[in-house]
Structures are given as structure tokens and as C-alpha cells.
Amino acid sequence: MTAQLDSFYPTRVDFGTLDEIHRAAAAALPAEVMDFVEGGAGKEITLRDNRAAFDRWRILPAPMSGVGSPSTRTEILGMPLQTPILTAPFGGDALFHPDGHPAVARAAQARGALSVVPEAGSYSYQRVRAAAPGAARIAQVHPFGHVGAVADRVARLGYEALCVTLDCPVGGFRTRNMANRFDPDQRHFAGNLTGENGAPGVAEIFGQLLKRGGMVWDWATLATAATGFGLPWIAKGVLTPAAAEQAVAxxxxxxxxxxxxGRQVDPAPASLDMLPGIRAAVGPDVPILLDSGIRTGSDVFLALALGADAVIIGRAAIYGLAAAGEAGVDRVLELLTEELRTLMILAGTPGIAEIDSSRIVRASS
Ligand SMILES: Cc1cc2nc3c(=O)[nH]c(=O)nc-3n(C[C@H](O)[C@H](O)[C@H](O)COP(=O)(O)O)c2cc1C
Structure with missing residues (x-):
């Protein structure tokens, strides 16, 4: 990294809180890039509600529970996790820090977390996997065009599962970007369009995404394509019991x-509010991850109590990346995990499996 870049990208890691990391990210990034990260669609009602939903629940203290060293270990699709946290697939990562997703995945690997590696990232699936094969095990794909070819390619690279994003047939109506006339260099989203991972048709996919036309795949098209996936896949962007049942079917x-x-449909319901109904619809055995609004260890606890097996962090990871690269993401994972562990002692839950709805109540107002 050049001296000039060093001054733009601080490496300070003694952050005490996520708020400090958030402020450092805001200081490091140009205002319109920070708006791109922070912003939601439309009136940003969903963006706000994603956070407010967590504030409507309370965790029950369990005095004298005898729990002193709880374990945050768990697993998803047979992949072990030391902490029930995955980093989100977010495109344009080099806009936030030149080290991008390879740094995110290295931080996740060091903490025993997993990274979901995006199709629209600044670095190829291959580069991210090479940087941290212990964390870069799930590849996110868009279900259009050459998704079968992408699935084959990531399987050859050693990825063990696909994360198919269902809720982005067109980019949401992102008000802040429009106000800012935000027009990022598309190369930051093109790590998989060129070089060793380039595949015919992928450029076309992103061309379509940028238009307002929308993609025209439906459940039947996806069902047919999915029969050719050589890997297990998880459906990202499920917000209703009906969609959850359909995806499992x-x-x-x-x-x-x-x-x-909060970046697509606005106003859509908060993810946390929809989680219990989705868990009830698909039953106890389908692995469920939750994202949208996770910022603290208590958020992780509440999501697990309401039916998730693990959570995904988007903006929280981006704040860490922008604030201090790999070390910043590491600190975010550490803070969330340590708060979760602390709450597990205080709430008397020796392991992740014991975090259930009996541990929480609705707030009275
Ligand atoms: C800047 C940014 C870029 C994103 N790009 C993608 C993407 O390319 N594919 C995808 O499935 N989700 C993408 N997401 C959504 C995240 O994967 C995740 O669902 C979301 O950030 C979770 O909410 P949170 O930021 O409140 O944690 C993006 C999110 C942000 C903030």
C-alpha cells in the first residue's frame, strides 16, 4: 500500500465499541460511498425497522445458572463455526478498503467464522478463496443467465455451498444514491467478470441489473437450474413463510x-419480525440464517432465540473493513462474539442450542 493510501485507510485497531468503528469508517470514506453503504431503499422505513425490531425484545437474566464458560460453537450445512456469525456478500468491496473481501475472509477465518463471497465483489471467487479457504466456503450467486456455469466454477474452486440471492432481480430504488448522483466505478463490482473467473454472459447479467428492467426468472426456472447445481444451496432474501416453503420445496x-x-422493497417488514413465522413454516430442521440490522451481540442472541441458527453481518463488517481493513473486521467479530458470550453467561445458556424463545420476552412498551 502506498503512503498516501495509508493515510486514507487507518489501521488503528484499539476500537472500544462498534460505534467507534462506525465513526472511523465514516471518517475514512467519501460521503457518497458511506451513503451507499448506509442507505436503504425508498423512505428507508425498512432500514430503520430492521434496527427497531431488535429493540422490541428483552433477554431474561438467569441468576445462579452456574454457566461460566459458554460455547459459541455451532455449524451450518456441516461447516463448523466458532461463533454463529457469517460475513455478508457485499459487492464493491474495494470502494471501502483496497484489501476488500480477501481481508474480510482472512478476519473471518481467524475468528472461526465464515464468509459468503459475493459475485459482484471487487475480487474473484478464486482470489478470496485463496486468501482464506477456511472461511471462504460459500459463494453467493445471482439466479440468472449463466448461474449453472458459475456454480460449476465455484465448485471447482473448492466452495462447498452456494448462496442464491433471490431478492435482487433489480437494484432497489436507493434514494441516497440518486440524490448523490452516485456512479461508482463498475470495476469495483467486476472481480468475477474478468480474468480467471470470467464467464460469458456474466457481464450481461450485471448490465441487466443496472437497468430498471428486472430479471425474469421464477421459481420454475430456478428449480430447473438448481437440479444442475453440484453443491447444496441456500436461498437468500426470503421474507415470508410462503417463499421459505417454496425455496425448500x-x-x-x-x-x-x-x-x-432494507435496500430492496421499502417498506418491507423487518427480517427479525418475520423470522418466527418462517421458522414455524419450515420446521426445526432447515438451517436458517438471519440478516438485516445485526449490530451487537444482543442482536445475535435475539435472532438465535427467535429461530435463527446463525446470523450474517453486512454493514457491521463493512464498517470494520473501512475503518482498518482485516484488523477492523477482526475487531467487529470479536466485539459481537464477546458480547454474545457475556450474555450467554448472564442468561444461563451454556451453548448455542440453549438460546431459544424461553430466554426472551417482548418489551412491554
Ligand atoms: C454495500 C452493500 C452491498 C451489498 N451487495 C450485495 C450483493 O452483491 N449481493 C447480495 O446478496 N447482498 C448484498 N448486500 C446485502 C447484504 O448481503 C446483507 O443482506 C445486508 O447487508 C444485511 O443487512 P445489514 O447491512 O443491516 O447487516 C449488500 C449490502 C450492502 C450494505
Whole structure:
């Protein structure tokens, strides 16, 4: 990294809180890039509600529970996790820090977390996997065009599962980007369009995404394509029991309950509010991840109590990356995990499996 870049990208890692990391990210990034990260669609009602939904629940203290060293270990699709946290697939990562997703995945690997590696990232699936094969095990794909070819390619690279994003047939109506006339260099989203991972048709996919036309795949098209996936796949962007049942019916091995961090439909319901109904619809055995609004260890606890097996962090990881690269993401994972562990002692839950709805109540107001 050049001296000039060093001054733009601080490496300070003694951050005490996520708020400090958030402020450092805001200081490091140009205002319109920070808006691209922070913003939601439309009136940003969903963006706000994703956070407010967590504030409507309370965790029950369990005095004298005898729990002193709880374990945050768990697993998703047979992949072990030291902490029930995955980093989100987010495109344009080099806009936030030149080290991008390879740094995110290295941080996740060091903490025993997993990274979902995006199709629209600045670095190829191959580069991210090479940087941290212990964390870069799930590849996110868009279900259009040459998704079968992409699935084959990531399987050859050693990825063990696909994360198919269902809720982005067109980019949401992102008000802040429009106000800012935000027009990022598309190369930051093109790590998989060129070089060793380039595949015919992928450029066309992103061309379509940028238009307002929308993609025209439906459940039947996806069902047919999915029969050719050589890997298990999880459906990301499920927000209703009906969509969850449909995804499982066509072969999804897991779900990501998500409204894309409030970036697509606005106003859509908060992910957390929809989670219990989705868990009830698909039963106890389908792995469920939750994202949209996770910022603290207590958020992780509440998501697990309401039916998730693990959570995905988008903006929280981006704040860490922008603030201090790999070390910043590492600190975010550490803070979330340590708060979760602390709450597990205080709430008397020796392991992740014991975090259930008996541990929480609705707030009275
Ligand atoms: C800047 C940014 C870019 C994103 N790009 C993608 C993407 O390319 N594919 C995808 O499935 N989700 C994408 N997402 C959504 C995240 O994967 C995730 O669902 C969301 O950030 C979770 O909400 P949170 O940011 O409140 O944690 C993006 C999110 C952000 C903030």
C-alpha cells in the first residue's frame, strides 16, 4: 500500500465499541460511498425497522445458572463455526478498503467464522478463496443467465455451498444514491467478470441489473437450474413463510431470512419480525440464517432465540473493513462474539442450542 493510501485507510485497531468503528469508517470514506453503504431503499422505513425490531425484545437474566464458560460453537450445512456469525456478500468491496473481501475472509477465518463471497465483489471467487479457504466456503450467486456455469466454477474452486440471492432481480430504488448522483466505478463490482473467473454472459447479467428492467426468472426456472447445481444451496432474501416453503420445496438446503438490509422493497417488514413465522413454516430442521440490522451481540442472541441458527453481518463488517481493513473486521467479530458470550453467561445458556424463545420476552412498551 502506498503512503498516501495509508493515510486514507487507518489501521488503528484499539476500537472500544462498534460505534467507534462506525465513526472511523465514516471518517475514512467519501460521503457518497458511506451513503451507499448506509442507505436503504425508498423512505428507508425498512432500514430503520430492521434496527427497531431488535429493540422490541428483552433477554431474561438467569441468576445462579452456574454457566461460566459458554460455547459459541455451532455449524451450518456441516461447516463448523466458532461463533454463529457469517460475513455478508457485499459487492464493491474495494470502494471501502483496497484489501476488500480477501481481508474480510482472512478476519473471518481467524475468528472461526465464515464468509459468503459475493459475485459482484471487487475480487474473484478464486482470489478470496485463496486468501482464506477456511472461511471462504460459500459463494453467493445471482439466479440468472449463466448461474449453472458459475456454480460449476465455484465448485471447482473448492466452495462447498452456494448462496442464491433471490431478492435482487433489480437494484432497489436507493434514494441516497440518486440524490448523490452516485456512479461508482463498475470495476469495483467486476472481480468475477474478468480474468480467471470470467464467464460469458456474466457481464450481461450485471448490465441487466443496472437497468430498471428486472430479471425474469421464477421459481420454475430456478428449480430447473438448481437440479444442475453440484453443491447444496441456500436461498437468500426470503421474507415470508410462503417463499421459505417454496425455496425448500425446490431443494434449498437452508434459508437466509433477509430484506437485503432494507435496500430492496421499502417498506418491507423487518427480517427479525418475520423470522418466527418462517421458522414455524419450515420446521426445526432447515438451517436458517438471519440478516438485516445485526449490530451487537444482543442482536445475535435475539435472532438465535427467535429461530435463527446463525446470523450474517453486512454493514457491521463493512464498517470494520473501512475503518482498518482485516484488523477492523477482526475487531467487529470479536466485539459481537464477546458480547454474545457475556450474555450467554448472564442468561444461563451454556451453548448455542440453549438460546431459544424461553430466554426472551417482548418489551412491554
Ligand atoms: C454495500 C452493500 C452491498 C451489498 N451487495 C450485495 C450483493 O452483491 N449481493 C447480495 O446478496 N447482498 C448484498 N448486500 C446485502 C447484504 O448481503 C446483507 O443482506 C445486508 O447487508 C444485511 O443487512 P445489514 O447491512 O443491516 O447487516 C449488500 C449490502 C450492502 C450494505
Amino acid at each position: 425446490i431443494g434449498a438446503s437452508g434459508l437466509v431470512v433477509s430484506n437485503h438490509g
